[in-house]
Amino acid sequence: MYKGQVSVNDISINVYEYNTVVVGSGAASLNAADALYKLGQKDIALITEGMNRGTSRNTGSDKQTYYKQSTSIKDADSPLKMAQTLFNGGAMHGDIALVEAALSLKGFYKLIDIGVPFPHDTFGQYVGYMTDHDENSRASSVGPLTSKYMTERLEEQVRNNGTDIFDRFLVISILKDESREDAIGILALDIRNINEENYGLSLFNCKNIIYGTGGPASIYYSSVFPKSQSGATGIALEAGAKANNLTEWQYGIASTKFRWNLSGTYQQVIPRYVSTDKDMNDEREFLEDYFENPTDLLNAIFLKGYQWPFDSRKLSNYGSSMIDLLIYMETQIKGRRVFLDFTKNPNCATVDGALDFNLLGKEAYEYLENSNAFLKTPIDRLEKMNPLAIDLYRDNNIDIAKEYLEIDVCAQHQNGGLDGNIWWESNLRHFFPVGEVNGTLGIYRPGGSALNSTQVGSYRAAEYIVNKYSGQALDTEEFVEKTSNQVLKRIELIKKIKIVSDKKSNLIEVQEKLQKEMSKIGAFIRDKENIENGINKFTKAFEEFTDIIYINDLKELPTVFRIYDMIITQIACLSAILEYINKGGDSRGSYLVSKDNGSYEIKIEDKVLKFSLENDFKEKICETVVKANKEIKVSHNWVDVRPIPEYDSWFENAWKEFREKEIYK
Template sequence: MSTQIQIRDIKINVYKYNTLVIGSGAASLNAADSLYKLGQTDIAIITEGMNKGTSRNTGSDKQTYYKQSTTIIDEDSPLKIAKTLYDGGAMHGDIALVEGALSLKSFYNLINIGVPFPHDKYGQYVGYKTDHDENSRASSVGPLTSKYMTEKLEEQVRKNGTDIFDRFLVIGILKDIDKNESVGVLTIDTKNIDNSDYGLTLFNCTNIIYGTGGPASIYHRSVYPKSQSGATGIALEAGVKGHNLTEWQYGIASTKFRWNLSGTYQQVIPSYISTDENMEDEREFLEDYFENPSDLLNAVFLKGYQWPFDSRKLYNNGSSIIDLLVYIETQVKGRRVFMNFMKNPNCVGGEFQFNLLGEEAYEYLSNSNALFGTPIERLKKMNPLAIKLYKDHNIDLESEPLEIDVCAQHQNGGLVGNIWWESNVKHFFPVGEVNGTLGIYRPGGTALNSTQVGSYRAAEFISKVYTEEPMDMNEFKDKIKSQVEKKIDFIKNIKVNKNKSSNLIEFQQELQKEMSKHGAFIRRILEVRKSIDEFNNTFKSLTELIHINDLNELPNVFRIYDMIIAQLSLLNSIEEYINYGGDSRGSYLVHNKNGDYEIDYQGINLRYSLENTIGDKVCETQINQNHSLMEFKQQWNKVRPIPEYKSWFENVWQEYRENKIYGGINNED
């Protein structure tokens, strides 16, 4: 603690650092370690919980890390990766080039600290192809790749002796408003909440590296770990621009234990069953849509490769029909849906007739020596760790069906950052998923690459350019006083009734269900507009609508506060995209009554088009606070192309020696 300052009637502890790293996932930990190794040791990590984030708690059947290919069978380069990322649409070419250029540096750093990516006897880190990829760039250490990364990066940070403020919740990004620069954060020390100071703690800093992950709490149907909430909302509230907020990935996942059901979970072709709320009236519902068994079996198999819902894969019995049929059962009919690995689909007629499969599915199972038995028997052969994963979470795929739904998994969009990951607010660097570098379509595993590249770039820029001490305490208090007072006033307006149970859980769930119904992968403009009005009214009256039993629930109030801002930002971005003429793209379907394609099934009619995807532009979103209301400003910008220039070594060497590559202190380049 550097000192205390008094604001209103509260004495608040204040700490000073050159750089605060917020979050404890793969991006944040790499940022802290990179800063230290680059010579900037005046740093601290602030986290809600070291073990709470997405990096630590999620994965898939074979979680992918995407990098430049390093084997003799694939000719590759940073430019080729950049083109792959750029061609996915709505991604800036200069960002794509940086993510390609630093992919191997980041990958080998992870290897050097002990992440066990596999290589052959010649030292080649052999890869495999992932979705939307033309090279074998993918690597993996199994279902828990990001967990291994996070654990090894944490070892480095602890070895460095970096200060860690654990169980501190950030509730406000503090700015020098005149200069549009971040100067600190307001937090709640969740271990020390009391009536006198509410656990409020201030941090005065020169720089903020913001690695809080995606806005994990905004949906009810979600594969994010329940321990993660995200903090995109308070960054948007502070004037940080968002872009591509509309772009998410949605796909089939288990709900009791939140996990993506991609890869071998689908390739073993389990049966899909639907029941009523009491798990009665069981039936296999996919057969109602597919006219022949081969189309059904191939669509399920392809969900392994094509896990995210993709609006282009609906036509002609494409794999994304599976997602849509699950959605109709769960969210339209109100039934429950399960994947059953204990029995083959009814349509195969008892013993599996593998000749019903298409060539791709048949060859895959044949090459895996799995043309036999039931789905669970095939899964044991092809990926026994996939069974163990669920057993470790008290779910036995050998004896019980697995409840599923179509869930939000990852936001491709997020907060704006330039080629050094600095946002429009100076000294504020969003890294990892909270930074929206990725566009409409992206190869699987690029998100993990982005966590490492972006966090290193932010650390490099800070260590070379933003090295000054934080402002003195009197100036700091003067700059942030009114911003902190606003949060204190909000806290004091919250109703605390020790004789009444809190309504936070039910209140939050209702908002999350609304988002899953109207702001997820099926989007209708009238429903979006209705939701915007409802969420605006909720935010305006938040302290009147909620009540808590105890002050220790204060952090959950602020998580809801952040969540609503993120929800409103997404809904307004969806409305803007549809108003601009945007059709279905990426992982969502935009209902268009005059659309080129139609799905008419059991009373559900969806029309959609795929023509106008606006992939050559990016929509930026910024909040202008107007008293208790938030006004949203939207701006469409042309996508920046991949840079083309002749790099002459001697010239680059000189610019590097003279620090000219950083574009000067104003970061104009």
């Protein structure tokens, strides 16, 4: 609700007041807003930089998976069994794993009830399939765009509820009561009014914040996050929100012109991998230089369909992750470009223009045989098995039946992120990070568990708020008194930015330089010396931020704040990576730690890469805290993972604790 204007440093700023402000418009934020309303808390607003900009709305894969407790009659499953699977991935708290398992069906069936068409059989059984890091058939899918369907149906609910939506508002600061470390509000830019005397600054006075800004998509240059998604982890860290597992990401092969994961049938049809120089000359099939025989090469390509994320355990014996490493050598070390070619087969296995299927391993041969896909070229096989995969690129002005598809190994998802308890509340009280910005998911996660987490975490936050944090926000005068210094810091930052009206802004140049450095040193190949040098570079960029950038017009302020947020997040992530390496951590999850005394050795031309797999510290979690003012300091604390709770869940006791709201203590 609009409450009028207040003056900060002689600048008039609009003030709005709500019990809860939900930030973001992805699957987590929209579900949070809907859950609050349905549970009875209707004094809420949703703030978004753009309703259609987020990752949930703009991403997918060959068959985008939703992971939940099994609903197939053939599977013996339970919340405890699913929790154990999540927990076994490492560096995940057991109590959170249990919550994500226990509420998985609640979230799944709600999505079905509002119109997300998950498939069921004649008997009403929502059949599933087995995904990676899973032992049951817990996965379901609506096809390549599962999360898009989710956000569309959830948005319908929010709009039907009549919830206030502030579209085209960029959150630039989390405001808090510094005496209590409570989140009490938000400072945002009204992008449509950025050229006004107050820069479009808007204050939201609220009792609670549900923060669903997605993963920090902007920190890497080689990224499969949609370009419209940037994330806002940095300003939450700046406000004092603790993070955990910032080391943990997923990286995999993706197209770069149109950002899309190249898993599943894109690999199982066995396309040709080629590299060129910057001008697309000097074409060569670079995989043949490493693999000793065609069968190993073809099998590695085929297995990329199942084993899409880079996995340091899948490098030895010509494993599928060697392909990721070879692409990295071409793009990051040699500065070349890499493409998939679906019009021809790999040269080493081509006979009269067709694939020699006798060179395939047993698994690949049987898969193509069962799919009736013993056809001449990769594009023929893809047309047979998954024509929608071709249509997807045609819809984005890329015809893979005729042209090469440029690729790289890209950041796809952060498993770590901001810390939260079993109700998804941060150490910063009244602040609830939900969805990918919340780092619940540990090292190895089953495919699709991230979508389940968006629904479970957002519901838990809403339930806790309704039962514990109802009531009104602070009185406006008290709110302004507690936050004016924090608002003033942002105003001072804006005033320091140089505006050069006769010159093109250098924002994108600065941003891309930092992103490229991050992709080279802080993605899935990590070396201690490079990380240390990188931290120094990024720290210098933060401390000299207003000196190294300039803009052409005030309308570029949103980009300024996105880069500011990006740099804080990059420093925090690199610092966590260095902390892990200094502790003695080896390669794990979706990254390789280069070590001179490593147990394993890989030779690629004149390069020798050594690494180990012994010390993965999966029973511990690295927590990270940032203090950012004129200087930035990052500290870390290692904690043991909490086990899965073991207790006698006696109905009468649980009923009593529920009635008396003891469960929220």
